[in-house]
Amino acid sequence: MQIPPKYNHIDTEKKWYSFWMKNKLFKSVPNEKEPFTIVIPPPNVTGLLHMGHMLNNTIQDILVRRARMMGKNACWVPGTDHASIATEAKVVENLKKRGINKSDITRDEFLEHAWDWTEKYGGGILEQLKKLGCSCDWDRTKFTLDDDMYESVIQAFEALHEKGLVYRGYRMINWDPEAKTTVSDEEVNHIEEDSSLYYLKYFIENSEVELQIATTRPETIFGDTALCVNPKDERYKDIIGKQAIVPICGRKIPIIADSYVDLEFGTGCLKVTPAHDINDYNLGIKHNLETIDIFDENAILNNNGLHYEGKDRFQVRKEIEIELDSKNLLVKKENYIHNVGRSERTNAVVEPRLSKQWFLKMDDITKPAIKNVLENENIKFFPGKFKSTYKYWLENIKDWNISRQLSWGHQIPVFYYGNNENYIVAKNKKEALTKINNKSKVQYKEDDLSQDDDVLDTWFSSWLWPISVFDGIRNPNNDEINYYYPTQDLVTGPDIIFFWVARMIISGYEFRDEKPFSNVYFTGIVRDKLRRKMSKQLGNSPDAIKLIEEYGADSVRVGLMLSSAAGNDLLFDESLCQQGKNFTNKIWNALRLVNGWEVDEEKSQPVVNKLGIDWYSNKFNNSLELINKNFENYRISDVLMSSYRLVWDDFCSWLLEILKPNFGEKIDKKSKTELIILFEKNLKILHPFMPFLTEEIYHNLPNTNNSSPLTISNWPEIEDYDQKSVNEFEITKEVISQIRNYRKEKNISFKTSLDLYYLPDKNSPGNIEIIKKIASINKLEESSKENFEMVNSFIIKNYEFFIPLEGGFDKDAEIMKLKKELDYNEGFLKSVENKLKNENFVKNAPAAIVNIEKQKILDTRSKIKSIQKSISELS
RNA sequence: GGGCGCUUAGCUCAGUUGGUUUAGAGCACCUCGUUUACACCGAGGGGGUCGGGGGUUCGAAUCCCUCAGCGCCCACCA
Numbered sequence: 001m002q003i004p005p006k007y008n009h010i011d012t013e014k015k016w017y018s019f020w021m022k023n024k025l026f027k028s029v030p031n032e033k034e035p036f037t038i039v040i041p042p043p044n045v046t047g048l049l050h051m052g053h054m055l056n057n058t059i060q061d062i063l064v065r066r067a068r069m070m071g072k073n074a075c076w077v078p079g080t081d082h083a084s085i086a087t088e089a090k091v092v093e094n095l096k097k098r099g100i101n102k103s104d105i106t107r108d109e110f111l112e113h114a115w116d117w118t119e120k121y122g123g124g125i126l127e128q129l130k131k132l133g134c135s136c137d138w139d140r141t142k143f144t145l146d147d148d149m150y151e152s153v154i155q156a157f158e159a160l161h162e163k164g165l166v167y168r169g170y171r172m173i174n175w176d177p178e179a180k181t182t183v184s185d186e187e188v189n190h191i192e193e194d195s196s197l198y199y200l201k202y203f204i205e206n207s208e209v210e211l212q213i214a215t216t217r218p219e220t221i222f223g224d225t226a227l228c229v230n231p232k233d234e235r236y237k238d239i240i241g242k243q244a245i246v247p248i249c250g251r252k253i254p255i256i257a258d259s260y261v262d263l264e265f266g267t268g269c270l271k272v273t274p275a276h277d278i279n280d281y282n283l284g285i286k287h288n289l290e291t292i293d294i295f296d297e298n299a300i301l302n303n304n305g306l307h308y309e310g311k312d313r314f315q316v317r318k319e320i321e322i323e324l325d326s327k328n329l330l331v332k333k334e335n336y337i338h339n340v341g342r343s344e345r346t347n348a349v350v351e352p353r354l355s356k357q358w359f360l361k362m363d364d365i366t367k368p369a370i371k372n373v374l375e376n377e378n379i380k381f382f383p384g385k386f387k388s389t390y391k392y393w394l395e396n397i398k399d400w401n402i403s404r405q406l407s408w409g410h411q412i413p414v415f416y417y418g419n420n421e422n423y424i425v426a427k428n429k430k431e432a433l434t435k436i437n438n439k440s441k442v443q444y445k446e447d448d449l450s451q452d453d454d455v456l457d458t459w460f461s462s463w464l465w466p467i468s469v470f471d472g473i474r475n476p477n478n479d480e481i482n483y484y485y486p487t488q489d490l491v492t493g494p495d496i497i498f499f500w501v502a503r504m505i506i507s508g509y510e511f512r513d514e515k516p517f518s519n520v521y522f523t524g525i526v527r528d529k530l531r532r533k534m535s536k537q538l539g540n541s542p543d544a545i546k547l548i549e550e551y552g553a554d555s556v557r558v559g560l561m562l563s564s565a566a567g568n569d570l571l572f573d574e575s576l577c578q579q580g581k582n583f584t585n586k587i588w589n590a591l592r593l594v595n596g597w598e599v600d601e602e603k604s605q606p607v608v609n610k611l612g613i614d615w616y617s618n619k620f621n622n623s624l625e626l627i628n629k630n631f632e633n634y635r636i637s638d639v640l641m642s643s644y645r646l647v648w649d650d651f652c653s654w655l656l657e658i659l660k661p662n663f664g665e666k667i668d669k670k671s672k673t674e675l676i677i678l679f680e681k682n683l684k685i686l687h688p689f690m691p692f693l694t695e696e697i698y699h700n701l702p703n704t705n706n707s708s709p710l711t712i713s714n715w716p717e718i719e720d721y722d723q724k725s726v727n728e729f730e731i732t733k734e735v736i737s738q739i740r741n742y743r744k745e746k747n748i749s750f751k752t753s754l755d756l757y758y759l760p761d762k763n764s765p766g767n768i769e770i771i772k773k774i775a776s777i778n779k780l781e782e783s784s785k786e787n788f789e790m791v792n793s794f795i796i797k798n799y800e801f802f803i804p805l806e807g808g809f810d811k812d813a814e815i816m817k818l819k820k821e822l823d824y825n826e827g828f829l830k831s832v833e834n835k836l837k838n839e840n841f842v843k844n845a846p847a848a849i850v851n852i853e854k855q856k857i858l859d860t861r862s863k864i865k866s867i868q869k870s871i872s873e874l875s
Numbered sequence: 876g877g878g879c880g881c882u883u884a885g886c887u888c889a890g891u892u893g894g895u896u897u898a899g900a901g902c903a904c905c906u907c908g909u910u911u912a913c914a915c916c917g918a919g920g921g922g923g924u925c926g927g928g929g930g931u932u933c934g935a936a937u938c939c940c941u942c943a944g945c946g947c948c949c950a951c952c953a
Contacts, residue, residue, distance in 0.1 A: 005912090190950080215953060228953095234934060240945055262952055266913085270953055279951045339950085352951090388879055389948060396949080494947090529886090531946090562901075569946090571887065579902070582915040593912035638889075641901070656912080663911080751908060824897090831897055840933035845894070849934095852895045 001431040003700060007588040009552030013692045026135045028075035030483035036067035036074045037487035039466045039517075040136065041500070042081035045143060046090065046121040049128035049544045050847050051244050051526040051534055053491065055564060059523060060491045061134045062636060063686040066393075067488075068135070075484060076135060078126055079142035082118075084458040085179055085345045091117050091408065107407050107453070114408045124491060128545060131198060133553045133691045135711070142469050144461045145410075152473035153410045153461045154427055156511065161425045165361045166402075168423075171280045173357055173401055174341065177299035178348035181405040182357055185398065186498050188350050190339040197336035198321065198575050199267065201329045202227060205243040205252060207398055211236075212331055214266030216338060218324065219316040221246055222305045223255055224484055225290040226272040227282060231257035233268050247329040248320070249306065252265050256287050278352050291354065313351075358403040358412060358454070368509035369502060370394050379505060382521045382634040383567040393498050404456045409455030417449050418442070463503035466490075466516040473511060481512075483745045490517040492526065494567065521634050524569040531571065547577055554690035555580030561640045561689060583644060584693050587686070590652050591697050593660075594679065599703070600666035604717035608769035609671040612658035615729045615767070616678055619650050621721035627685060627717070630668045640689055647682050654733070658770055681716045723764075731797055732767040738794045739775040742803060750776050757783035757791075759800045759866075785873065793870055795821065798859065800866050815874050822867045829860040 020026060028035075038060050043053060060076060065149060070075035072099045091114045092102050102110055126141065142149060161165045173182045198218045202211045213227065227244045229236040236255075260283060261270050274284030275293040284291055294304040301316055308316045324330040343349040372378040374391055381387050403412060408411040415432035416423045426432035429446055437443050467473055472481030486508070492501060501520060508516035526534050534541035547556050558580030564570040609739045630638045659675060661667045679701060683694040687710055698710040743750065756777045767772075768780050785791050785802060791804035792814060832853055835841055842850055 003912095213953085217953085260952090265952055272953095277951075277953080279953080282951085339952090385880065392878065392949065424878075497948095565888075568888080575902080582913095586913065589913035589916090591912085596912075633891090635889095639890090644901085652912090653917080660912095702935045737919085744907070744919065828897065834932075835894095838933050841894095842933080844933050849894050856895080 001309075003592045005592070007552075007584060007693065007696075009584070010549070010552070011694065012210055012696045013131070013133070013553055014606075016692050016695045017133065020135070020709070022136070023709070025709060026074075026076070026137050026139050027139060028073055030479050031073055033071065035484055035488075036064070036070075036072035037484045038064055038075075038489050039077045039469055039487055040079060041490075041492045041496075042079045042142075042144065042462065042465065044083040044086055045118055045123065046087055047083075047125050049125050049132075049559075050541055052523075052719065053125070053129075054132060054544050054556065055526055055560050056491055056493065056523050057129055057132060057134050058560050059521060060489075060634060061132070061557075061691075062370060062493070062561070062688040063489055063521075064135055065691060065711070066631065066715065068711070069684065069687065069713060071714065074135075075137055075140075077140045077142065078124065078129070078134075078136035078138060079140075079465075079469065080123060080144070081458065081462060082143065082145045082409060084404060084406050084455060085181065085183075087114065087118070088406050088408040089179060089345065096384055102407075108650050110407050131545060131548050131553060133397075133557070135691070141470065141583040144458075144465075148471060148474065149461065149468050150410055150473070151427070152468040153456065154413045155473050156264055156464055156507075157410075157413055157456065157460075158425050158427070159511075160360060165365065167359055167361065168356060169359050169399075170354065170356050170400075171359070172278050172352050172354050174343075175297075175299075175351045175353035175355070176346055176348050177295075177297065177351055178346040179343065179406070179505060180297050181402055182353075182355065182403065183343050183345070183350065184401050184459075187344045187754075188341045189344055190341050192337055193654040195239070195336055195338060195340070197266070197334045198245060198324075199331035199333070200271075200324065201331055202244045202247060202271075204239055204255075205245060207239075207242070209239065211239070211244060211269055212267040213269050213271045214457065215271055215272075217317070217383070218320050218330075219301070219305075219308070219313055220276050220294065221271065221320075222249060222301070222308075223273040223275045223292045223294040224251075224271050225274055225284065225292060226253050226287065227255045228258050228261050228270045228272050229255065229268060230259055230261040231265050232259070233261075235729070236269060243756040247324060254289075256283075258283060258287070275354055276352055281352070281354070293354065295351060295353070297803065338532055338811065352621075357401050358414075358452075358456075359399040360402050360460075362397045362399050362506075365510050366394050366397055368513075369505040372509070372515055379515050379517065380519050382519060385567065386497060386520075386522055389494070390497060390502060394502060400457075402460045403452075403454040404457055405453070406455050409458065410461060412452040412454050412456060414452040415449045416452070417444050420450075425792060429833040435614075441608055449555065458501060459499050463507045464509065464511070466504055468509055473859045476512070478656060485512065485516045487517045489519045489521060491521045491523065494522045495525070497522070519634070522567050524564060524567055526570045526572050529571055529573050531569070532574070542572075547574070551581045552692070554693045555584050558583055558640065558644075558689055558829045561637050562644075565637050565638060566634055571752055583648065584690065586648055586652060587690075587693060587697065590647075590656060590679070591700060593656060594672075594675065595700070595702050597661060597672060597702075598666045599669050599672050601669055603666065603668040605668045605670045606769075608773050609659055609668065611767050611770050612655050613671060613674050613678070615725055616655045617719070618721040618723075618725045619729070620646065620678065620681060620716075621719050622726050623650075624685065624716060624718050643682075643685050643689070647686065651682055657774060672703065676704055680704070680706075683710060684713060684716055687713075728766045731765060731799070732770055734796045735765065735771050735799075735801060736775045738796065738801070739771075739777070739803075742792060742794075753778035754803055754845040755759070757781060757788075757802055757804070759784065759802075761799055765799050785870075795863060795866065798862070800870075811874055815871055818867055818871050818874075821866065822871070825864050825867065829857065829864065832856045832860065 040060065041056065064074050064076045094117065095102060095113060142287065157166060174185065174188050176183050195216055197214050197216055200213050200215060200218060202213055204211065213226065224246050229240065239255050240257045242255050244255050245252055261268065272280045272289060274281045274289055274291045292304055294301055295313065296302050299313045303309050303313055305316065309791050321330065329742050342348065343350050374387060413427060414425055415429060416422050417436055424432050424435050426435050429449055432449055433444060433446055464473060466487050467481065467485065470481040470484050471478055472485060504516045508514060528534060528540040532538060532540060556577050559576035562576055562579060623642055626642055627639050659667065659671055680698065683698050687694040691711065695710045698706050753776050771777055772780050788804040790800035790805040793800055793804055836853055
């Protein structure tokens with residue numbers, strides 16, 4: 001069969017992906033086989049594939065494809081996330097461009113727009129995953145707002161409410177004034193920023209005394225309801241209990257004492273604004289202070305802000321500085337670096353705000369999540385270092401604010417009636433009405449009920465993902481959930497360990513009393529060569545699809561996996577894809593080479609071929625053992641590296657060269673058949689990494705009839721192998737290497753055959769036929785140096801080889817070479833001797849170690865002896 | 876402020892409970908090469924006092940202390 005000289009990745013990828021799909025090779029249904037399940041971390045429905053997704057999904061595909069070949073019922077569940085805040089922000093922005101304000105339209109109208117948007121841009125990312133070769137069971141594709149998924153979320157809320165774990169609380173929360181919603185603590189990033197510390201003057205009622213207060217937020221003085229000092233502070237002893245006057249407002253506020261105040265910081269005197277700072281809020285509760293809210297939902301000052309009403313907080317900060325200064329109420333302003341909380345989604349400065357929100361009690365339901373990861377390792381983390389991060393978070397967990405003031409998401413199933421303080425949790429209005437009227441004397445009508453406007457935090461749906469994709473919330477006993485749950489592996493980034501991983505573990509035990517997965521593989525973050533995070537703003541993120549088109553999916557996959565150990569950041573550079581492409585090219589050409597070898601049916605197998613094939617079989621099994629072990633430990637880049645070296649170095653550079661027929665000759669049938677089997681095995685271990693190329697080659701191998709796809713073939717079994725044969729071949733390689741060096745030194749062409757002899761030894765060096773062929777040696781046998789006039793010798797392990805010299809011989813250079821060798825060995829001998837001279841070593845070290853050292857001495861001594869002999873013969 | 880982790884060849888990293896290695900890999904680099912699979916290649920080669928210092932030990936890249944540098948996570952000092 002003709003093999004094209006160049007591998008065409010574009011056509012091949014298209015061909016095989018549609019073949020796999022048509023034959024439903026990724027489809028999984030419960031059966032008698034052992035399940036291997038991964039649920040995808042659902043990407044944002046309107047998102048686009050970026051390098052992080054590529055890495056993450058390549059790893060998942062590798063795990064899934066290998067499991068499938070291991071004979072498991074592999075099931076990779078794909079899907080997308082509605083990503084409430086991110087998607088809503090995009091829709092709002094888009095509507096704005098069209099002149100529509102969200103506040104001017106009804107909730108239903110907005111949702112209609114949002115669905116339009118989702119249908120227009122949604123799901124594209126899943127098509128991109130297909131280009132990467134991902135072997136998901138696409139029939140199972142889920143979206144977090146699908147009807148069944150929606151119902152599961154609502155039902156979970158109901159169940160938790162029933163247990164008394166969900167409650168409504170008036171609390172200080174993180175307010176994102178841009179998105180106009182609360183965000184959870186996890187969605188706030190604290191970033192160090194340059195700002196100013198303002199020293200303000202407060203007067204005390206009926207007194208000449210003025211107090212100085214340091215604050216970073218002078219605009220919040222309108223919300224001040226106390227000043228606070230430390231009771232131990234001698235400076236302020238006399239003023240505790242007096243009234244201070246808020247600058248500009250002229251309001252009187254009490255001066256209180258609390259040990260919370262740091263004597264050292266600022267002036268030791270603190271202004272207390274309970275409505276806009278969590279610490280102040282706590283102080284307010286403790287000291288029964290008034291709470292004055294000065295902002296609206298946009299963080300614009302309300303009428304408590306007097307003449308600043310209607311102005312933005314940062315604008316007011318600038319203006320009030322000027323006013324205070326002009327009134328001589330600003331003492332000084334210092335540069336100050338402090339942490340500012342910013343919303344992860346909008347980057348707006350988060351405003352602490354008091355409001356009524358829904359919370360989930362966390363302290364009890366987290367207990368199994370702690371136990372099963374940290375104590376009994378029912379769930380394993382790779383790398384394990386993330387356990388400590390996980391532990392700290394769980395042990396210091398606060399109640400989870402699960403309500404969001406958004407429309408795009410699962411609307412909170414709470415229905416208010418009567419005075420709006422009464423509410424009932426129900427799946428829908430109808431059910432709510434029935435429930436209410438059953439327990440109330442007053443009979444309500446549907447119009448008397450209003451559903452909570454808020455939606456649930458996106459993570460409140462994703463934390464159910466491994467259960468809800470198998471419908472295990474609504475039907476806890478269905479065949480699917482019973483078969484597929486718990487899943488095996490989860491592959492995700494450490495940045496969502498709290499958002500998602502920990503919460504899935506919590507919900508797993510809460511709703512099914514069982515872990516959601518057994519192993520968590522944390523990928524690193526994809527960065528550029530300069531270690532910068534890849535981002536749109538920096539423009540340092542390559543176009544994922546373009547990379548696939550240019551290099552081929554397999555090459556990109558290999559490139560990504562070449563340097564990404566679990567948990568380690570991946571410094572991505574396009575040259576990695578080039579390396580991947582070089583590898584695909586290498587394998588392709590191996591196919592072309594083997595394909596070109598004609599078979600001689602009559603010829604019996606030459607010894608050299610048998611030696612080569614036996615060695616490679618041993619070597620393959622030796623590597624496979626390592627590969628399997630590394631897979632078990634999720635050391636996937638190590639797996640790739642050993643496969644890469646096995647195929648490139650051992651298979652292509654050695655075995656194929658050994659078997660390559662001489663000019664004009666044919667290969668014997670046995671060798672070719674055995675070679676093809678070995679080639680196939682190589683393809684199998686490479687398949688999880690390079691699914692397209694390997695599938696293509698598998699069907700093009702000569703003398704085979706591979707009608708069944710490689711994708712569903714069996715992972716090779718480890719056969720018994722001879723480690724000695726593997727070790728011995730290393731000596732063979734060295735001998736050949738030395739001869740090559742010799743040729744190079746002497747400028748002897750490969751075409752000129754040489755004779756090679758070796759000194760008698762109790763063992764003869766193996767693989768003589770291989771050395772003869774690969775190094776172009778005419779005669780290779782035992783002999784003694786006396787038989788020749790001059791020789792060039794080299795020593796490998798315990799063998800000394802020599803090549804008789806005919807003319808032109810640089811004696812000095814030869815002596816130099818030997819002396820160098822001698823020096824090394826003498827140094828080595830000395831270090832070993834010193835070790836053995838040390839009585840304590842001999843006394844304390846294990847006998848096995850001592851014996852090894854002793855053997856080293858014997859070996860090295862005999863080596864030194866023969867080198868010395870060679871030198872003296874030359875001199 | 877608290878916690879975790881890192882520092883091994885030019886780059887990215889291995890080094891599996893301290894001892895079969897006076898330190899390994901891939902890439903990069905240098906030299907040579909038109910041997911009929913592949914120059915997206917082949918053959919060969921150079922390159923590290925394992926961040927500094929101290930300690931434990933017969934023996935340390937590996938364990939302990941300390942210093943320096945870097946990274947990440949958490950956190951309510953105005």
